[in-house]
Amino acid sequence: MTLEEMQRSVHANARAHGFWEGCYVPEHAPRLDQFRNLAEVPLVRAEVLKQIPEKVALLHSEVTEILEAYREHPDKCDRDDLFYVGDEWRTREQTVVSPPKPAGIREELADIIIRCGDLAEALGIDLSKAVRQKMDYNATRPFKHGKTC
Ligand SMILES: [Mg+2]
Numbered sequence: 462m463t464l465e466e467m468q469r470s471v472h473a474n475a476r477a478h479g480f481w482e483g484c485y486v487p488e489h490a491p492r493l494d495q496f497r498n499l500a501e502v503p504l505v506r507a508e509v510l511k512q513i514p515e516k517v518a519l520l521h522s523e524v525t526e527i528l529e530a531y532r533e534h535p536d537k538c539d540r541d542d543l544f545y546v547g548d549e550w551r552t553r554e555q556t557v558v559s560p561p562k563p564a565g566i567r568e569e570l571a572d573i574i575i576r577c578g579d580l581a582e583a584l585g586i587d588l589s590k591a592v593r594q595k596m597d598y599n600a601t602r603p604f605k606h607g608k609t610c
Contacts, residue, residue: 464578464589471575472582481583484508509583516580523572530565538565 462470475481530538534550537543543550545564553561563571581588 464592465587467574468578468582468588471578475579480579481512484512506584512583513580516576520573520576520580523569523576526569526572527566530569534565539567540565541567 472481534545537550540550541563543552543564544556544561545551546556546558546561550564551561562568578588581591
């Protein structure tokens with residue numbers, strides 16, 4: 462799956478689950494250069510831009526959940542073969558829910574990428590291009606970006 466496919470998919474799933482309810486965002490958020498009716502651009506952007514504070518807060522909550530996962534289960538927080546069900550860790554075979562809910566650091570890292578993809582899609586941002594541009598820029602930066610520690 463490409464990053465573009467991922468962001469389209471997570472945004473479609475977020476919309477289907479009501480996370481953009483009440484916000485006017487086209488089903489497949491066009492890139493800004495794809496709008497047929499340019500008068501629609503400010504309307505769509507204003508609606509999406511209003512969502513940014515909440516979306517950023519939720520993104521931050523996922524970062525905090527990484528710390529929680531580490532603090533609660535430091536010995537299991539990076540396992541991809543265990544699932545946290547009820548109050549205990551189980552293997553896939555021990556779970557009755559399908560698919561079982563992932564847990565730990567890997568789940569929260571995935572949540573961060575999912576939330577970034579959702580917001581990027583709503584904003585019409587090509588996340589793959591944005592990441593590539595930032596990586597190219599970062600490669601030119603000095604050691605520790607010029608900081609001493
Ligand atoms: Mg989470």
